[in-house]
Amino acid sequence: MLILFNKPFNVLSQFTDKGNEGSDRQTLSDYIDVPNVYAAGRLDRDSEGLLLLTDDGRLQNRIASPKAKMPKTYWVQVEGIPDEAALAALRDGVALNDGQTRPAKVRRIDEPAGLWPRTPPVRFRKSVPDCWIELTITEGRNRQVRRMTAAVGHPTLRLIRYRIGEWSIDGLASGKWRPA
Known part of the structure; x- marks a missing residue:
């Protein structure tokens, strides 16, 4: 089952x-x-x-x-708007305190259609933009996605695992x- x-x-x-x-x-x-x-x-x-x-x-x-190495895909709302250098760093693998991550697939996306509201909601700040990325990894370290986005200067605000394998x-x- x-x-x-x-x-x-x-x-x-x-x-x-x-x-x-x-x-x-x-x-x-x-x-x-x-x-x-x-x-x-x-x-x-x-x-x-x-x-x-x-x-x-x-x-x-x-x-x-x-x-x-089963791929896991996440929808990640991040603080700021990652530029191509930040996305490239995620694609290449990020140096974390427990070692280099495997390369990831990443792209900027629009807010996912049909997204449910989070309770409590993510804090909105007029002075700090945010955006969504789709990130696929093939490992699963403790709080890995959050640590990866923070390492490239874009802390995670909301994290949703969209897919595991098929x-x-x-x-x-x-x-x-x-x-x-």
Whole structure:
């Protein structure tokens, strides 16, 4: 079984919030009531979008393992307007404190059509422009996309994982799931 879930902002990518008794943080169990499925990889609490869940250990490993190099595509709202030099740096790989990233595919895009509002909304500042980029990576380091955009001078304001391999959030509203 494989489930595609469009994870909302501020939801943990796990079914329980262990060690935080009395916490009101939302988890996957607030949205998905399917036994014996587990997230294949993670998506930070402050990120949104596609999370795959499965009961198949081999498939989970194929999706999440860095050795598999499964491409992951993100829609990223960044502060400022990246110039060609910033985009080229992302394409070539960025030096982070834990080493050089693999080359990425990147392009500027319009705000994605049908994008749901984020709660709470991203803070708008009249004096600082922002734009959207589409970024595809084949690794999954901790907070990698956020660190990459910051390294080229364009901090991430909103991060949505759009696609993992062949699966995407097309037609899947925020907070909803469906079998693949």
